[in-house]
Amino acid sequence: MQGYILKRILIAMFTIFAVLTVVFFIFRLGPADPVAVMLPPNATPQDAENLTKKFGLDQPLMVQYTNYLKNAFKGDFGTSFRFNEPALKVLFERFPATLQLGLVAFVISVLVGLSVGIISAVKPDSFIDRIGRLVALAGMSLPSFWVGVMLILFFGVTLRWLPIAGKGTLAHYIMPSFCMSLYPIALITRLSRSSMLDALKSDYVVMARIKGVPEFYVILVHAFKNASIPVLTVIFGIFSGLIVGSAVVVEYIFSWPGIGRLVMESYFARDYPVVQVFVIFVTFVVVTMNLIVDIIYAYIDPRIRYQ
Amino acid sequence: MHTNNDNLLELQDLKVSFFTKQGEVKAVDGVSFSVGKEEIVGLVGESGCGKSVTSLSIMRLVPQPAGKIVSGRILFKNEDLMTKSEDQMRQLRGDRISMILQDPMVAMNQLLTVGEQLGEPFRFHDKVKGSLRDMCIALLGKVKVPAPESRVDDYPFQFSGGMSQRALIAMGIANNPDLLIADEPTTALDVSIAAQVLKLMKEIQKETRSSIILITHDLATVAQICTRVLVMYAGRIVENATIKNFYKKPAHPYSKGLIQSVPVLGRPVERLFSIDGQPPSLFEMPEGCRFSPRCSRAEKICFESYPPEIMLEDNHSVACWLYAGN
Structure with missing residues (x-):
């Protein structure tokens, strides 16, 4: 019985991890550039670069991925562009x-x-x-x-x-x-x-x-x-x-x-x-x-x- | 038809049909027989001949909504069960009349413990005296399940086939019924376990003095414990004989065929005897005797009308035109 439940919990945890991973890559595969979306129309290239740095988007994908997982574990899923508040909140x-x-x-x-x-x-x-x-x-x-x-x-x-x-x-x-x-x-x-x-x-x-x-x-x-x-x-x-x-x-x-x-x-x-x-x-x-x-x-x- | 008031059970011209989209299926078509007190009667016949439906009818448990008892009387202790209300029937079931189904693996609810299921005949007939658990343990002990104190809390899937069948028998005999119907209680078991189970049933019958109807297609089982045999073919009883008469001088050609089909140890044969042909389709019954298309001794009249029940001697009757002249 305990073994059975433990197995189920492990499978559940793995599923969540797998989905986190899929979600991360799918959103990054998408055509829309998040930086371009966030910036007002009159922003300069400098603004874009600053923002890219701020969100760590200039770093290699795998580094972004590890940071994303680390943050997700802490309950941080990024900030809503619209409300400027944590997305989870x-x-x-x-x-x-x-x-x-x-x-x-x-x-x-x-x-x-x-x-x-x-x-x-x-x-x-x-x-x-x-x-x-x-x-x-x-x-x-x-x-x-x-x-x-x-x-x-x-x-x-x-x-x-x-x-x-x-x-x-x-x-x-x-x-x-x-x-x-x-x-x-x-x-x-x-x-x-x-x-x-x-x-x-x-x-x-x-x-x-x-x-x-x-x-x-x-x-x-x-x-x-x-x-x-x-x-x-x-x-x-x-x-x-x-x-x-x-x-x-x-x-x-x-x-x-x-x-x-x-x-x-x-x-x-x-x-x-x-x-x-x-x-x-x-x-x-x-x-x-x-x-x-x-x-x-x-x-x-x-x-x-x-x- | 010998009628006497000592009979525990008497069926009179019982007819049970299933109403399907293809039409009416007369599963039991005019069955009459009686069971005396403390008698063990074997009801034999091929699969689909109506043995199980007959026995379910006695308990008024024909599968609904397709199945229906069309006519006939079911006298139990001289009271017609057809006139009883559903609640009166429920009170009889599992108390005065009980039944053991053939496949213990599916006849037990896999999600309830053996003890919970054993206790039901006591609980629902207000027979609980003292601890229900102790009663269940005693009952398991009675059918010789080893270590009943711990086994009572097991689930059916933890029981072997033989033990499950014993537990099922225990459910049947819990309240010492007057009539116990055993529907092929040994079919699902291997030969040595089957022999043990039969021995157990005979012992219990002696102790509880109940009557048993043993449904089977195995003549060896009949020979071991029955006192009388009813041979059923295509929804009708074709022969009713004491066990001695049945084996020594079977009258109906079908009974003869059945006995010949049993291989005898030490008598080697090239090919086992078999009765030619198939049992008739329940949708298209032959006009006359149901066995006539397969019968080697069939005459003109056999194809035209159904033979009456003919008494050959006391306790031996047959439904066959061959004996009509005598």
């Missing part, structure tokens, strides 16, 4: 808004997805199953940028029921969180339905019924425990996905003051340190989530625990 100032929206969408996705998935599997072809399958199909197919715009058009502009942008009241959460949770709901519903169907067909479920185990216990303990293994990966994957992927699109549409919108703005303003720290932060979140999933697996499945 800029990111963290905007992160709580993303986390709040992400958590709301996450909780909705898990609650709705799991319950619809389980009920559908227990009662296939029932009313809930049919509706669930329809919603899952829609959720998988409709892109969130389109759903977001349609929501704004219908509930915001036509009906004037909900605020269309910004963050403030509880009502501000409704449209963005619905928009963000549509795809995860579809994913969790479909996966938990199919895993539960498989589990409910298995011999250990028949055996539990033979023993006279009550049906709710058969479903929630015997079947669900087994079905939860594949579902968990998706659930935690979704949590990172929500904070990363959906946030960029949904926050931009609904002008939500989170890191998704920040990274879009920074990208258009060529504020590379912020974009760079966003990519690294996202990696960190994804890797941490995967690490948590691996540890939960070991907790659920004794075959992993006793490896």
Whole structure:
């Protein structure tokens, strides 16, 4: 068990290191010269040289790389050109808004997805199953940028029921969180339905019924425990996905003051340190989530625990 | 059909179908038999002949939603189980009627300890007296699992095949059921372990005085522990005989074929005997006797209508036109 977790942690650390490296080289391979971007249009060649020196860009690539790693280890990911503040600090100032929206969408996705998935599997072809399958199909197919715009058009502009942008009241959460949770709901519903169907067909479920185990216990303990293994990966994957992927699109549409919108703005303003720290932060979140999933697996499945 | 009230179980014209997209599959088509108290009855037949479905029907656990008991009566202690509610059935399952599945590796939940699974028949039938753990340990000891005190906390994957099967038997016998259905309990085991498991089952039956229905396709297993044999073919019982009659004077051509197919030690043969042809497709049953297309002694009538159950003597009946004249 300890060996297993230690191995996972080492793999996680290696992944983060690999991404740091890739990010470093990709940003330096890009065509845009950061110095030219930072300088005002009337700057002299002398200014450019000074700035190049200041950021250490005149040094060999490998030296820059080691310095970059050293700084990254200390939590220094450069300074935002736009805000003239540490990039990480800029990111963290905007992160709580993303986390709040992400958590709301996450909780909705898990609650709705799991319950619809389980009920559908227990009662296939029932009313809930049919509706669930329809919603899952829609959720998988409709892109969130389109759903977001349609929501704004219908509930915001036509009906004037909900605020269309910004963050403030509880009502501000409704449209963005619905928009963000549509795809995860579809994913969790479909996966938990199919895993539960498989589990409910298995011999250990028949055996539990033979023993006279009550049906709710058969479903929630015997079947669900087994079905939860594949579902968990998706659930935690979704949590990172929500904070990363959906946030960029949904926050931009609904002008939500989170890191998704920040990274879009920074990208258009060529504020590379912020974009760079966003990519690294996202990696960190994804890797941490995967690490948590691996540890939960070991907790659920004794075959992993006793490896 | 001999009916007496001492029967523990009596099936009357049981019909079970699966409704699939291709059509209705009559897996069990009019099965009647009875099991007496303390009797060990072997139910033999090829794969897919309806043995397992018959036994699941007795517990009203036919796979849902495709499977359905279409008609028939299942009398257990003279009460028709078809009229019981789901909750009444649940109370019977694992308490008065129990079953052992064939593959212990998949019949046990890999994510729960053996002890947790052993304890369920006690927990859910309010039979816990004192420590549940101690009851599970005693139960494991009863089926001769070594070191039950430590083994009770193991997970199924830490058990060998033979030990898993013992644990599964333990789950079946936890509450000393009146009727134990064993669905090929030795199929997944090697020969020497299988023999031990059979011996164990016989010992337990003697001690608990329960009745056993042993489902198998292995005639050697039947010979070892059964008192009576039911031969099933394509969803019907074709012969019902005492173990002695079955081996000495099998009546149905299918039974004869089955017995001939068993190789005998010390009697070398060029080629093993086999019954020609395949069992009929469940979608397209022959009009008359289901065995007629494969039967070397089939006559005109065999292809036209299904033979009635004919009593040859006490405790020996056969469904075959060959005996209709006598």
